[in-house]
Amino acid sequence: MTAQSSPEVATVVRVRIPSPLRSYTGAAEVGVAVPLLAPELPPTIGGVLATIDGAYPGLRFRIVDEQGGIRPHIRLFVGNVATRDLGTPIASGEVLMIVAALSGG
């Protein structure tokens, strides 16, 4: 499934969803079409999360707080590279992996 249409004016990325968030998506992986504002402005993971929240309302707030910070036990990877910056660019065909990382009882 894809969270946005019009792929000709959008960058399509895949997002891997951890089990705590699958009550929103119903799937372990979703496709997200992020609208392209301009060729020189690549989409960011912040844009991906905003788009995915439109399709699955409430999901973003569970992993990004009201000040735009990634919540403490959430990790984001673009490909194999970890990031905590919502401004990190992401290219068409890349995979954003959301990891819910927590130990304890």
Next chain:
Amino acid sequence: MARSPVAARKAPARQTRLLIATRKGLWSLASDVSRNGWKLSGPQFLGHVVHHAIADPRAPRVHLAAARTGHLGPTIFRSSDSGRTWKEAQHPPAFAHGSGRVVDHTFWLTPGHADEPGVFYAGTSPQGLFRSNDAGATWEGIDGFNAHPQRKAWCGGDQEGTPDGPKLHSILVDRRDPKHLYIGMSGGGVFESIDGGADWRPLNRGVRADFLPEPTPEYGHDPHCVRFAGGNPDRLYQQNHCGIYRLDRPGETWQEIGTSMPKSVGSIGLPLVVHPQDPDSLWVLPMDGTTVWPRTAPGGRPAVYRSRDGGKSWKRQDQGLPRSQAWWTVKRQAMTSDFRDPTGIYFGTTSGEVWGSRDEGRSFRCFARHLPEIYALECATT
């Protein structure tokens, strides 16, 4: 402030239902008519940390639950069919963007005034106050508190406070006036608003704060639980970090009423419960607040203490409870009463047991065991 006559309570209901919020999900216990047989159901939200779950006395089929998980941020779930199905809030409580503050969890939920259907209040950790006008679907911060120029002085930093984070709790709505509100904060103290939350002032005179350099400050106290007296919204009771107190309005000075508790037990505890109609009747559940604060039943012998005279005297109630080696902790939201006659008294322990009395504390029975750590117990009368 304008006050209207106090309405009488409705006739006793036929069934008592307890909503059990735990560190690992939500359960409920439903009684038969006699409150002799109880049936446990659940879990819902298994694995979620449910800090509080309430039923709306104005619309009993409406339930709210404040939840988060270890990984995910806080949210609120709403039910309009007595908890059978739930929907997530579209905009859970969240501080204003740019404020630099982040809601860790919603700790306390309170239904609004009877004349304001659909209004709810939420208190958060760290201390924040929020209101919903649409039965919990969307929440807005009450700027009169959250952006008050004195808020940081009142509350301290967002990392200070109780072991699980500082909290805003005990949101009380005067049933005669929807604009007359009280809140309790750990830490911060008790505060009052007479304009629907647009402004607040501390209301802590007479309450000790032995842990501070100035033991009788204007604010900075640690109320654990604040309740209206049953049948008299001009009386407040408070279980505090430094004892038990009563305030009779329009008075401004709390009177310490825990001094007549047995010295071997002390007057420290977390919850406080009132009789629904008798303003002189209340119950506390003492815990060990000595040395490093074990927060367990004093001596491993749990007991409820009841006063029938506004705190002048107390009677131990422990029939049916373990006589020894029961090192219980009962959190501030984990004790409640029902609206039946005689009043039922119920509490849940951090070791996952629910105990109750259908005769105002004269005798107790265990209704459920083996649950996760119980955070809150609320009565939903159906």
